[in-house]
Amino acid sequence: MYDTAKTESALDQTETKISARNVQVYYGDTHAIKDVNVEIEDKTVTAFIGPSGCGKSTFLRCLNRMNDTIDICRVTGDILLDGEDIYDPKVDPVQLRAKVGMVFQKPNPFPKSIYDNIAYGPRIHGLARNKAELDEIVEKSLRRGAIWDEVKDRLDAPGTGLSGGQQQRLCIARAIATEPEVLLMDEPCSALDPIATAQVEELIDELRQSYSVVIVTHSMQQAARVSQKTAFFHLGHLVEYGETGQIFTNPEDPRTESYITGRIG
């Protein structure tokens, strides 16, 4: 599967969406991300892989400044979105997060109805002019999140009452309802069964037409299936970054090879 993906990505390879230079992240005294340089391309799916605790989530949260909410977290270096430094004081993190959406590692639906969960972002950003448009956005997002059929009869039921996997898809639908330019997904399929996983992967592939998607995953197969670029993190370092096919068939770094073949992790 990644063979076709590779050729496609070669065709699409247009411009850099996000570029990170010399990024360091500290949690208090812990140095969690060490000197990471990476160029994330537009209209591309980039996979972050690596053993647990290596800093994938941390780095992902830097890309939409979610780390601002953690008091002890400190980020240095430059992260440019469309050439603009997102850590510049002029930049409004609230607006940035509307452009760079995020699906979290743990599903976190609001204690509201399913409808209100999805409508939350569009309402805040005024994306719908009337109720009909809002209904349309909700339905479209739920369909793209591969959960419409399961919830269409109970849009008024609380989102917290869904199963873990359904909640995860609800959160995905919620994130795409605001039409972000970049979608950051932290292990979006960790709670999903194979069918829902396949649906989410299909969604990711579809999103690639218009957005840049970054996905953190612990599944090598998934990384290989959905991504065109792969970044391998280890102990806070970005060890290797390149074409997914290249990383999986012919990694340059011995650490990458041993992780992919299952020797470290």
Add this chain to the structure above:
Amino acid sequence: MPTAWLVVFVLAVSAIGYIAGRRRALNSAGGDSRALHSLPVYYGFNVALSALVPSLLVLAVWLLAQPMLVENRVSGMIPAEAIPESSTLGLVMSDVRRVAEGLDIAVQQGALSEQEARAIRADVTDVRARLGDLGVALGSDVRSEVLSAAQRYRQITATGHLLMTLVVAALTLGGLGFAYARTNKDFRARNVVERGVLALLILAASLAILTTIGIVLSMLFETVNFFRLHSWTDFFFGSTWAPNFRGDSELSILPLLWGTLYISFIALLVAVPVGLFAAVYLSEYAHGHVRAFAKPLLEILAGIPTIVYGLFALLTVGPALVRVFGRGSEGLLGVDWMSGATSVLTAGVVMGIMLIPFVSSLSDDIINAVPQAMRDGSLGLGATRSETIRQVVLPAALPGIVGAILLAASRAIGETMIVVMGAGAIAKFSLNPLESMTTITTRIVSQLTGDTDFASPETLVAFALGITLFVLTLGLNVLALYIVRKYREQYE
């Protein structure tokens, strides 16, 4: 032997038991503590507790029960015709107790020998004068029935005391002996001590519950007495509160309830917004060090005695309000709506200030219990902080906050000192917050202070008021706890 010595004896025996039990266990294992079933201390505690607990329990029960039993026996000795017209059996019995006490003191000081105290006769000696010399004042001359009852009282008490000492000492030694005999290396002392600890904890818990039941029952009895003397329809449905001592008082709770609810309402009007905003600031915006400093400060406010708030109402807030709303052309607004410092508004505002830390500290805990993931989700969608708070955090915390407000309301309803000093004493139905009004708690205080006669409805009404208040606040508390608990389950 005074009771204190008995307790010392019991304690000493258990201390010896601890050492002996421990040593015996170790000896039975040949000095190797690893061969024991339990750690050596458990054997010691087992013996000590076996000696201590049953005897102290019996002692406590005995000390409570003996006076009642003795009283019962002795009061049978007083014939109905010996009770004067204006008195009751209870009053005569309190005379008996005083005489008995006086005789005790006389014997102690050596003014009478034990034999003399037993043989003294009212028709021969002037008992009142002799006891008066010893500093025991008696209201009237001691009649012979009372004196002989008092002598009997002393005698039974002395016998009971001796018996108690023997029983307690026997139990102590018996418990020690029993536990000591059972001590050997295979005895499961650890499990026995565990059960003992459990029993102790249960005892403490049930004491707390029993006390509550006792309070309710005692109030209930007096309330029943009240309703024998006064019609319940007037109490619950009447419209006037006008106690007098001519016997035709109107004692309706409704005007008092109105005052109580009105003042509580104003208090909540002050406390809820301020407390809630303070909680939102503290939990969502304040930096760690501000929070570490401001939260304890707010909680200190909660520790100020309410009488201090009452003074504040009387001396500061009341006069300030009069300056604004009263004094005619000299006042700030040039109106003359308020004449005295005491008013519904005065009491309500000060009570509101008192409740602010209560509301804010509870709400702060509840807002903090909303998982961070909820906020992250909202912020990650590009919401601002205040949007996140309004649309996600507060709705999620709402049931808990409602519970906190209900708890605050029940405190407001039961609050006494502030309304005694700040609200006034006139019972009426009025919507004007600048008038003084009175509450249930203030009336309870005023009906029970000063010279009281526990047989008149004017006094007994305090108990009916009290139990109504109790039911009211209990209901609110139960509702609040139910809501808070239901909400807690959501995130666990």
